[in-house]
Amino acid sequence: MPDVDAIVVGAGPAGAAAALELARAGRSVYLLERGPFPGSKNMYGGVVYGRILDTLVPGWWDEAPVQRWVTRRATMIMTGHQALTVDFRTESWGRPPYNGATAYRPDFDAWLAGKATDAGAVLVTSTTATGLLRDGDRVVGVRTDRPDGDLTADVVIACDGVNSFLAKEAGLYPHTDPANFTVGVKETIALPREVIDERFGVRGDHGVDYEIVGCTGDVPGGGFLYTNTDTLSVGLVLSLPALAAGGTRPEELLRRMKEHPAIAPLVEGGEVKEYSAHVIPEAGYDMMPELSCDGMLVAGDAAAMCLAAGIWLEGVNFAIGSGAAAGRAAARALQRGDTSNEGLAGYRSRLESSFVLADHRKLRDAPHLVMSDLAQRQLPGLACGVAERMFRVDNPEPKPGLRRILRQELKRNGVKVRDVVSHSLRALRTFG
Amino acid sequence: MSAGTYPEISFEARMGSVEFRIDEDRAHITVDDTKCRDCSTRGCITACPANLFVPTADGGILFNYEQCFECGTCYLVCNREGAITWTYPEGGHGVVFHRT
Amino acid sequence: MQVAACVKWVDLRPEVDRVHGTVRSVGGPGGAGWGISEADRAAVEVALQLGAVWSAPVAVVCAGPVGAEPVLRELLAAGVDRVVRVDTGADQPSHAAAVELAAVLSAGQLGADVVVCGDHSADRGSGTVPAFLAHHLGAAQALGLVRVEPVAGGRVRAVRRLDGGRREVLEAAVPMVLSVEGSVAELRRAPLAATLASGGREVEVRPGRPAHHVEPPRTRPWRPPPRVVPAPAGDHALDRVVQLTGALVERNPPRTVELAPAAAAREILDQLRTWGYLGADGE
Known part of the structure; x- marks a missing residue:
């Protein structure tokens, strides 16, 4: 008999959402956090998009610690x-x-984890999950760094962040x-x-x-x-x-x-x-890993669910979305008494039908485009050069045509029209 | 730098703005610097945002674990298998962010 | 015998104004950055060690708001038998809280024989609470300790930090108040099962006294009272200077002697007698 229905490792946005859904489904759940409080290890560089919270925490905007x-x-x-x-x-x-x-992540994450504990999840802070407990290939719990720290459960949800040692240990990341x-x-x-x-x-x-x-x-x-x-x-x-x-x-x-x-x-x-x-x-x-194996699901940054696609920089919403989906899928699997990889397959299908995987699949090419030399160096030079020429008044010279400016600036920045066209087509396919 | 602006802070002051609850008993990073001696790239030195890795005169790597952001950059960029062993620090220890 | 540790709920990383030295905490008590300081955690560990050697129950008394309770339950999980929280409401613990702490620790309530405190709280505390408690409990005090070794029979041998890198070794016996630096001991980690079970354990609450504002007396460095010195007489400036410096006044020149300690002491006493500072019989 396992100690608990579910263990969620990591009390960030993904883990808090997963624990919240499990607790609401009436399941006993331990939410492990290695920092002294949820959010203490977390930082980001952007904005929390809260639409995903509308169903999870109705009226969230009145209570979330927003800056x-x-x-x-x-x-x-x-x-x-x-x-x-x-x-x-x-x-x-x-x-x-x-x-x-x-928002400040230590505030926001602690607030969201508070929602999970209010729903009945048990938060255990200052506790690092150091490895998986396995029975054959099946994940049956986690080992923590507290004395007598083994903990068993029917299902483990790894929301342990970008370095996810648990997902790596389970062999879900090929490399x-x-x-x-x-x-x-x-x-x-x-x-x-x-x-x-x-x-x-x-x-x-x-x-x-x-x-x-x-x-x-x-x-x-x-x-x-x-x-x-x-x-x-x-x-x-x-x-x-x-x-x-x-x-x-x-x-x-x-x-x-x-x-x-x-x-x-x-x-x-x-x-x-x-x-x-x-x-x-x-x-x-x-770079996404396998999202599940027997007895375990992966969500949030641990599953590389972070969208860094140029004008869209999102992560917290994907973490909450994937965490909530993992929590629901785990609750359903627990109800049916089957937390094998097949029993947990509902997780992937939930993600496929939601923005989490749809956006990622659609924008899979975006990181390469944004990090390319063209986008990093040549296009900024070209765009700023064209703007400067357009707005500069060269009297008594007459205004040059846009086509001439473009031709000159392309040359000056060493941009090949061929590259721009091929990148534009890729960008159109990706963002279009 | 123009007059009237604050000077850029030193790296020590920058790191001094962060709270670290240091585990005195165990280093969560270890470097096997026999492997670093024949490493030509030594990516950890430039990439670590906390500047924890320093080359020594005899070709090794001196490292510190105390002011670690626990980001994982060092072991991700390390191209010598097993040169950097990196785990999370013991629960409750390590970096504690307040305003990020 | 009853062992107790005294801890304070503080902002662990308060903002200190660089110019004025004023301390401001970020977010209210119960905020994410609040907790108990390293020194207070060491105090709890020392209390647990003393309790183990003397087979005595260990209690923790904390001044703090309800937000402190999860951390206090962690102490229960680590092996503390009983936790009493002096409720300071939503406010930061004040001077009045120290009075209440002393009341809880006193014979009427907890009856603590040994009280262990952290030496300073993290919010620029003055470190006076341990001495205050010792006064109220009528106990011996050994403050600012860097090492504490329990000896049987309610005694401890301790090492205290002095100025200039010196150390003082002292022994104390119950009743006593000890304050320890954060480096003395690291608080043991609570076993996982105890941590999970601690969620349901009770933290006793005592109402805190309403904080009444007391203006502390102003203290200033001691300055000797001025002494009026009459102006020197004389018509010529040179005369007045000579008078002021006492250059031409007859005086006994200082005498340097090198003697063995016993002989030197005798010599000093003789000299004091000739000056009239001592009676003939050395009184």
């Missing part, structure tokens, strides 16, 4: 001294049911290629609330989220900048192989981005309150 509601989204393309920004704002994202919010990962670094910079409101042109609890391309020097990647109530979060996402091949160190790249004339006026005068770093499963669909 600001994002009503302005901007994509900035920059070169060393230029920046071209597409800036969109809508007031409708600033009122219920809202769209996205900035790990560093090219599939990026590392994110971030500074949280304190500024008075009024200063943030003024610099970013927002009021009250409204905020801004910038995605930035062309700011990472010799390392492929991207940047982000968003507003919290009285801090800014500024960071970079950097390709691991390029960093390892002797690229510039992360904090130096971050310093350079903060000195860029388009960014410096936004961040200057602030005090760094916290520095943080985390690895991101960048490659999405193409």
Whole structure:
């Protein structure tokens, strides 16, 4: 007789959602967290999109620990001294049911895990799952690092993050290629609330989220900048192989981005309150492991469910979506008394029919496109060059035609039309 | 840097902004630096965001585990099988984020 | 015999203003970053060790809000027999909480023979609570310890940190209050089964006294009272300077002697007698 119906490893958004669904289905569930509180090991570089919470926690926007509601989204393309920004704002994202919010992950994750414990899940903090307990090929529990720390269950849900040692131990990852990962670094910079409101042109609890391309020097990647109530979060996402091949160190790249004339006026005068770093499963669909085996499911970052597709940078919503699906599938399997791989197959089919796998499959090519040399270096140069020529007044010279500017700028940035066409076609297939 | 702006903080001050509950008993990273001596890339040195890996004069690698973000970059980029052994620190220890 | 540890619920990483030194906590009590300090955890471990050697029950008394209870249950799982929380409401523990702590520890309630505290709380505490408790309980105090070894019969041998890297070895006996540094011991990890079972265990709650605001007396460095010195007389500036410096006044020049300690002591006493500081019989 196992100790408990289900063990969820990791009390991040995926684990909390899984434990919440299991507890609501009347199952006994232990939610293990290796940090002293849920969220203590977690960081991200963006926005929590809460639509997935509508069914899970109705009215979530009234109680979730949100910093600001994002009503302005901007994509900035920059070169060393230029920046071209597409800036969109809508007031409708600033009122219920809202769209996205900035939040501190230690606050947000602890809140969501609190929902699971309210529903009856038992949260065990400061407890690292060090390995799997197996009976033949079947996962029957986990070993923790507490004294007498073995724990058995009918089903284990591994939500143990991007490094998921449990999924690797179960043999669900065929191999790990560093090219599939990026590392994110971030500074949280304190500024008075009024200063943030003024610099970013927002009021009250409204905020801004910038995605930035062309700011990472010799390392492929991207940047982000968003507003919290009285801090800014500024960071970079950097390709691991390029960093390892002797690229510039992360904090130096971050310093350079903060000195860029388009960014410096936004961040200057602030005090760094916290520095943080985390690895991101960048490659999405193409690096996903097997999602289940006998007695175990994998969800969230552990299953590489993180969407890093240029203008879309999402992760928390995929974690919650996959975690909730895992929780429901596990509850159904427990009800039927079959938690073998076949019994748990409902998990994959749930994900297939939801945004979690649909978005990932559709955008499977996006990470390659975004990290390509064309998107990283040549297109920012081209776009900024064209914009500069378009807006420059060369009197008494007459205005040049767009076609001529394009031809000259293509040449100046070493961009081959052939590459642009083939990339555009791929992009159209991916994003279209 | 223009006048009137704050100077960039030192790396020590940057890392000083983060809370680490250090496990005095066990290092969760170990490096077998006999394997590092014939490693030509040494990706861990530039890639580790906490700058925990330092080359030594005799060709080895000196490492620290105390201010580790537990991100996993080092073992992911390490191209010498088994040179870096990396596990999570004991429950309750290691980095504790507050504002990320 | 009853062993007790005293812990405080604090923000483990408060913000300290670099200019004014004021301490501000981020988020209210019960926030994610709150807990009990390393020194307090060491105090609980020392209490558990003392309890094991003397076969005495171990209690933990904590000043904190209801949000502290999950952490206190962790202590129950680690082997503490009883936990009493002095309820400080939603506020941070105040000076009044220390009075309540002393009441809970006193003979009427818990009757603690040994109280172990952390030496400082993490929120820039002054480290005065242990001494305060010792005063209220009429107990011996051994504060700022870096090592504690239990000896049979309710005695401990302890090592205390002094200035200049020196150490003081001392022995104390019940009733006593000890305060320990965080490095003394690491709190043992609770077994998994006990951790899982601790969710249902009870934390006793005592109401805290309403915090009344007391303005602490202002303290200043001691300054000697001024002494009026008459201006030197003399018509010429040189005369006045000579008078001020006492350059031409006759005086006994200092005498340097090198003697064995006993002879030196005798010499000093003789000299003091000639100056009239001592009577002829050495009184």
